[in-house]
Amino acid sequence: MTFRSRGRCPRGSRKRVATAASLAMVLGLGLVACTEDSAVNAVGGSGSQECIAAADKFLEPWEGLPTSLPASPPGRYTPLTKPVPAGGKAIALTTAIPSAQESSEAFIDAAKAVGWSAKSLNFDGSVPDLLAKFDQAIGEKPTAIWIQAFPAAAMQKQLDAAKAAGIVVGMASVVDQPQSYPGFAAVSNGGITIEEVNRLHAYWFMRDSKCAGNVAIFTLPFPIVEKGDQVFTDTVKQNCPDCKVTSSLIQPQDLGTPKTASTIVSKLQSDPTTKYAFTVIGNLANGVAPALKQAGVNDIRIFGSSPDAESMAALRDGSNAWWVNQNSVMQGWASFDSILRAVTSEQVQPDPGHYPLSVLTSENVSDGTEVPVVPADYQSEFRALWGMS
Secondary structure, three states: OOOEOOOOOOOHHHHHHHHHHOOOEEOOOOOOOOOEEEHHHHHOOOOOOHHHHHHHHHOOHHHOEEOOOOOOOOOOOOOOOOOOOOEEEEEEOOOOOHHHHHHHHHHHHHHOOOOOEEEEEEEOOOHHHHHHHHHHHHHHHOOEEEEEEEOOOHHHHHHHHHHHHHHHHHHOOOOOOOOOOOOEEEEEEEEEHHHHHHHHHHHHHHOOOOOOOOEEEEEEEOOHHHHHHHHHHHHHHHHOOOOEEEEEEHHHHHHHHHHHHHHHHHHHHHHHHHEEEEEEEEEHOOHHHHHHHHOOOOOOEEEEEOOOOOOOOOHOOOOOOOEEEEOOHHHHHHHHHHHHHHHOOOEOOOOOOOOOOEEEOEEEEEEOOOOOOOOOOOHHHHHHHHHOO
């Protein structure tokens, strides 16, 4: 993986040059014409020097944005050893969660890039409806079926049926390991990746707070998310004696409603010492920054993973702090890549980690309104790996 320099001042300096000296630096990095340290401003002091040094060292590889897919090996992004079979068909099973919809659309685009037909089947987020749609998908006799965030144990009967029918099943955002080829054969953005993501968040939080911050996690009831929360909490506790971590559960059906922002605001109002809000996916942060402002709750550093367009707008205007770009579009393409590897090798493909990640801040995020996919030429890179360029 290669990187480009972060040697830019915050976005406000490009739009309001006269006020550049008053804009806060992110993470205390020495950037030209940037003089304030947002971490000190946020928490008013510093914690353990050993903790700060550990965070600085861990984050050295993340000081720029990737310009290519991760180095492989150890990543999985090597050319396929056999041609992609022609005439394949893929089906994505997906919920109405916006990030899941975006991933499914990207998965379909990736399948079409190799000449396969592809479609999505939406289910209502419940296990019974998932199983009904899974049965429907099996009945259509595709080459592959893809599912996000639901554990294998919830659908073992369907996984067995897919195996008997010679169908490859891929999963993303799960802690499960693949079982067989055919059948449940591929995992992308799984347990190893979620550990990497949340360890990255933990060290970024520690460095940003000068190892003296309190953080509230706002989370969702999915096994993959729970695993990530635990890694974040353990990493902070092991390294930062002056930090505190709390957690609040948000129900998936509350995403996109005022209840989510209200819950987050109420929690932060209840403890004025908590200045960091870890929203585990971008959809959770929607509406939070203006709700905090309206409630008179100031200086909250909002961060998380899998940002959406609203997260990026808040990052660009400075009301969010950082986002680990576990991009929804990348999830679709990387997941299809894992399925192709299972199909062409006829072997299971577990999550190897080294997923295409980046850390977006107000300093390095591109102009526009969309969530940037990093690296920018990901489609051409995948097509080359698949022998399609």
